[in-house]
Amino acid sequence: MDVIHTWLREVFATPSVLQTLVMLTLVSAVGLVMGKLRIGKLSLGITFVFFVGILAAHFGVKVNVEMNSFAQTLGLTLFVYALGVEVGPSFFPSLKKQGLLYNVLGLMLIVTGLLLVVILHYTCGVSMPNMLGIMSGAVTNTPMLAAVQSTLQDLLGASGTREVADLALACALTYPLGVVGVILAIMVLHYIDPNRGKSPNELEAKTTYITELELTNPALFGKTVLETVGLIKKKFIISRIWRGETLIIPSSHTVLEAGDHLLILIHKDDLPILETFFGHRAESRDWNRPDIDWDAIDAQLISKRIIITNSKVNGVKLGALRLRNQYGINITRIDRAGIEILATPELRLQLGDRLTVVGELQQLTKVSAYLGDSINTLDKPKLVSFFVGLAFGCILGSIPIAIPGLSMPIKLGLAGGPIVMGILMGAFGARFRLATYMSNSATQLIKQLGIIIYLAGLGLASGAHFFETIIHGDGLLWISLGFLITVLPTLLVGLTSLFGYKKTHAETVGLLCGAMANSMALEYAMSINESRSSSVAYAIVYPVAMFVRIISAQILLSFFV
Known part of the structure; x- marks a missing residue:
């Protein structure tokens, strides 16, 4: 029995590399199971891993500090780099035309939130690190939390351990109402929508x-x-x-x-x-009807979706391929990472691009063979470029950047550096014939694995004082401030979009959810709008908003610490 007791203590109780790995995986597994629970249409999803970690730490679970810190850092870098690679191809196209207005409104929401944070910092006497922790939960943005934590650790060193933990607690306290607050704002905007009752096809933006x-x-x-x-x-x-x-x-x-x-x-x-x-x-x-049958319009022509999988085409300008002259076909549109792009001659093709091609069947077969159109080819992960990009992202994050007015240079950190490099690799890797494409399943696996490990480690590291903060500390004040940061900017920008720019409710709530990185609220929004405009606006705003939130929070912290 002593042997078994000793073994159990080594595996579950005594902080070590083994015990830390066991606790991280158990917390992750339990959190994922709990995350499937729903209240109505709401669910916290993988964020429940964070709260399970907090509960475990509250009830006395301790892990190896160095090992847990490494796990958090690894998980964070994997998540933000994979996110950057995923959104990179559509990042710069999203800044054009209609996407430009969406992103301006998204940035308006972010700037309004940051101004509100500064005002509440002075009026309520809450420290800036804690205010940014409150904001991270209020806008449901854990990568932003990670970036602020990393910057705070760099600024304060070993003496800032408690401040870093409090920052995470502030995020945990405000996160649930961060989800609910956006949904309440969506309800209000739906009720006052001037276009309420009109058909989606009448309002759809393409x-x-x-x-x-x-x-x-x-x-x-x-x-x-x-x-x-x-x-x-x-x-x-x-x-x-x-x-x-x-x-x-x-x-x-x-x-x-x-x-x-x-x-x-x-x-x-x-x-x-x-x-x-x-x-x-x-x-x-x-x-422009979404259900138009193109094949029935011209019996001798068909339209086909072809995926770019031929690596020789990667990075080549569409006009240089001379597909129209050689095969007598037309490429009418290109879908890149969820963003629809006009097929202009100067556009550089990338692996994974989905082309809508019109022509005769025999010619389409030849074009399909030339461009690849083999999903199995895309299923093979491009690991060399992934790890090279990740390494350069970490290096980029460590470079000090001098900003006038700051006493010390700032760094992009292990959250900012990899996401910037990921965006650049996803957007421009094809120009250098780098195969950066990853299948959606591979990207989601890396992102989910990274953020889950990070949230589990974060919960275990910061949960010991969670309930103490609520009962005896400033927990209720933090929750109230977080709700204000969630609702006020969301309603302000939502009203501006609906009445100032005459956007539809579907477009408005999509860009709001994208700017807040709130996929749970997006699910609710799509359930009340029979339109894909919400998901399109979300996809356009999300990458820019995520990047700006991560960088701006670090800069703001550097001014006040």
């Missing part, structure tokens, strides 16, 4: 717009498609030409004639200019 124009401009008669494109700076794609009863798939050498009906893909904002350039609209149907 990244690309399809229109049919009749060519009536004499200056373009006899011009080739290539010559026509060079006459105007606006970007557009002519995907079909109807000349009487004849259907033409245009190449760059196709000559335009009077009366041609052109099916053109454009940015919707450019429609008035292109109408003046080509001629009046002559639409025989609604080309």
